[in-house]
Structure formats: structure tokens, C-alpha cells
Amino acid sequence: MPASQNDNIVGGSIAGRDLTITNSFPASTQIKLLCERLQSEGANNAANGTEFIEDLQHFLDRPASEFGRTLREKLVDSNREELVAFAEEAKERAMKKIMRFQSSITAQEIFAYVLGELHTRFLLHVSPLVLSHASRAEVDAAMQEKVITPVVDALGPSPLVLNQSSVLALLFYLAGNCHIKWD
Numbered sequence: 001m002p003a004s005q006n007d008n009i010v011g012g013s014i015a016g017r018d019l020t021i022t023n024s025f026p027a028s029t030q031i032k033l034l035c036e037r038l039q040s041e042g043a044n045n046a047a048n049g050t051e052f053i054e055d056l057q058h059f060l061d062r063p064a065s066e067f068g069r070t071l072r073e074k075l076v077d078s079n080r081e082e083l084v085a086f087a088e089e090a091k092e093r094a095m096k097k098i099m100r101f102q103s104s105i106t107a108q109e110i111f112a113y114v115l116g117e118l119h120t121r122f123l124l125h126v127s128p129l130v131l132s133h134a135s136r137a138e139v140d141a142a143m144q145e146k147v148i149t150p151v152v153d154a155l156g157p158s159p160l161v162l163n164q165s166s167v168l169a170l171l172f173y174l175a176g177n178c179h180i181k182w183d
Contacts (some may be wrong), residue, residue: 032125075175093166110158117154118147
């Protein structure tokens with residue numbers, strides 16, 4: 001016998017019989033799961049010696065074709081001279097943070113994920129603006145809106161404390177290691 005469903009106000013699902021729910025995980029789930037795993041592992045997930053996982057080592061190395069300019073030169077060449085002192089200190093802070101967690105494979109996976117996201121988002125959203133000679137304000141707004149904020153939002157609370165400032169420091173780290181540029 002059919003049930004009457006008239007005048008229902010529903011805030012979720014309504015079904016006359018079976019309701020199948022499938023979980024579709026957002027892209028940020030991977031990083032949240034890694035953060036949860038790091039939180040629960042403590043020191044039980046040590047890497048062998050001081051070797052970094054391959055995905056992180058890629059970002060720690062400079063590409064062979066890009067040994068020419070320092071972070072300072074890149075910032076000056078892109079009319080960001082006032083950021084030189086801050087960016088150099090931030091790059092150093094980022095490297096120290098990576099090194100502090102080098103014995104944790106999970107932390108390395110998180111850093112590799114974050115650096116990969118920053119690199120990819122920069123290439124897709126900021127580099128085209130730079131190549132089309134967009135204003136500095138447009139480039140900086142895209143960095144904030146399309147690169148930094150989405151990465152921080154995907155992380156959520158993390159034992160690594162990766163907030164806006166530390167994610168910006170990782171972006172300067174990528175620039176210093178020749179993975180991104182503003183000119």
C-alpha cells in the first residue's frame with residue numbers, strides 16, 4: 001500500500017523504501033586522512049635513516065635546468081623587492097619544518113602532497129596570468145584565492161600546523177628551488 005508523501009518538508013533524503021547512500025570523498029580527504037594518521041602514529045612511523053620519499057625529494061631538489069637565479073633575483077626580477085627578506089626567511093623556515101619531520105613517512109607524504117598541490121595550482125592558475133602580463137595585484141590575488149587558501153582549507157587541523165603563513169613559506173621554498181617563478 002503506497003504511503004502519502006504530501007506536504008513534506010525535508011532537510012535531507014526522503015525515501016519510500018530503500019535508500020542507498022554512497023560516499024563520494026572530496027579531494028581533500030586524502031590529506032585529512034594523512035593528517036589523522038600522523039596524529040595517531042606519533043613516532044611509530046619512522047623513515048629509514050634520513051631518506052626522503054621520492055615525491056618529496058623531487059621538490060627538495062632543484063631541476064637541473066634551473067640553477068641560474070636565487071630567490072632574491074627572482075623576486076627582484078618580478079618587481080617584488082620588498083618581499084626579499086621575508087621570503088628568504090620564510091623559505092628557510094619551510095625547510096626547517098620539513099627537516100624537523102623527516103623521520104616520519106606520513107609527514108613526508110603530507111609535505112609532498114602540499115608541495116605538489118601548490119606547484120600544480122600555481123602552474124594552472126598563476127603562471128598563465130604571469131605569461132599574459134597581468135598586474136601584480138591580479139597575480140597575487142590568484143595566488144591567494146587559487147593556490148594558498150584551497151591548500152590550507154584542504155588540510156584542516158594538522159599536527160604539522162600548516163596555516164596560511166607556513167603554506168606561503170612552502171610556496172617561497174618552491175620558488176627558491178626553481179619549481180615556480182613570477183616572471
